[in-house]
Amino acid sequence: MNHLLPPLSPTNRWWSEETTAVVTGANKGIGFAVVKRLLELGLTVVLTARNAENGSQAAESLRRIGFGNVHFCCLDISDPSSIAAFASWFGRNLGILDILVNNAAVSFNAVGENLIKEPETIIKTNFYGAKLLTEALLPLFRRSVSVSRILNMSSRLGTLNKLRSPSIRRILESEDLTNEQIDATLTQFLQDVKSGTWEKQGWPENWPDYAISKLALNAYSRVLARRYDGKKLSVNCLCPGFTRTSMTGGQGTHTADEAAAIVAKLVLLPPEKVATGKFYICVESKKLISKL
Template sequence: MDHLISPLSPTPPSNRWWSEKTTAVVTGANKGIGFAVVKRLLELGLTVVLTARNEENGSHAVDCLRRIGFRNVRFFCLDVSDPPSIATFVSWFRLNFGVLDILVNNAAVSFNEVGDNSIKKPETTIKTNYYGAKLLTEALLPLFSRSVSVSRILNISSRLGALNKLRNPSIRQTLEDESLTYEQIDATVNLFLDEVKSGNWEKQGWPENWADYAVSKMALNAYSRVLARHNDGKKLSVNCFCPGFTRTSMTGGQGTHTADEAAATVAKLVLLPPENLTSGKFYICSHQKKIISKL
């Protein structure tokens, strides 16, 4: 169950542990929350790699940042739904930086309009939102620096992926199991896709609203929890964050707060001092309050 904690101030902690040598990667960052996160981390003095699947849009985003004075920003074209693109990016990053400190998996797609309950292109949604984050994370794991501080992975998720959205008790029990495995998560996702194809997904108790998006984020949450468990004690923090109803293109410009406000909380979470870091948590940002719970 979620429980309230004191608000997470957007002001960074005074005991600053990072420097311009601290490197962060933010995916899907040519606009919206991703772009705002890059800008906020640059303001705080980090080096940031901005990635986007469209080279023109990504280059334009970096040019905009450089025009207002930010120099420690690089762009690389990355489509997280394409394994060869991930491999190319990781090779480039290893050659140019070698060590990674922070990964913000923000890249996501949704083919549902607000208020639309239909299923559209579920395979693409899950391939991007779940498998994209998973495959990129696994490819970058060997590059995380764990010698001095604690490396951080923050997966941008959604409360739509909460397990209480599942109406199928068997599937929910599987995902709630403390011994959940990666294989079980993949099997659950494949089951959903099979039932979408057969037209039985509604009868089988999957989320009623934005089902493909919800299942993709449900799987991402579960993956984050298992990854955190497997890296317990290894100087790697893995958490999820729901930015809430944010005004971006994905929401058609609707929302209760701006991308900059969401990004301030993202920066706060990934820059917490090592002694205050959590792992395996799900943070929810709602208007004027913050909630934290176990994944």
């Protein structure tokens, strides 16, 4: 299904300076561009980064150009203690969360390679890190007036059609999918990598470890969306398209600012237009397609 995002205009503006967003992995690239765009639109934004110096400098660069509503807190999503410390900091200093953009991720493959290099690290960061942070922040979401939003930055590499194994695909596309089944799938992948049989077992061929981490994130998002359906919290995923960032070696078809504009429009949709449990893929500057 194709979706054309509506323009952000004063007539459909539901947010204010009191609306608070958290963006992870935001000292550069898409994350930084998302923070800047949300600040331009008048929100209060928490910029997080694993490296305290880089994050502080990124936040200060935004303050210097007039954005007073930006906060910085160090956050390493691969470290459960860092996640706990961040959730505690947020609760003490800001209290109520409206929007979470899980952007932080790692990849050790060069563009075009299909090698597996550090699958445990990639899965721990890209999937379990985002999941643990989300679960830690769930009690802080505002669900009294509007619809709070979680947007997990994903990849088309994580679509179910990349799985060549019919049995694994049947598990992950089930409407009754559980977190335990997702965990079991990841455990099986890591075992197959260790035994050298991952290709024969039907896992994705391109960037397999990164693809599996994003496939798991998409699956978890659907489970979480089902859990909070009707409870004023939407959970969606977005593949921003091939964006020119350090992760892609500067290659891509569009800029981080263009990707950030799509993110902002999705997380700021009017409450009556907000969907949940969707995986959006950016195919043009304003057009999305929705897939499993």
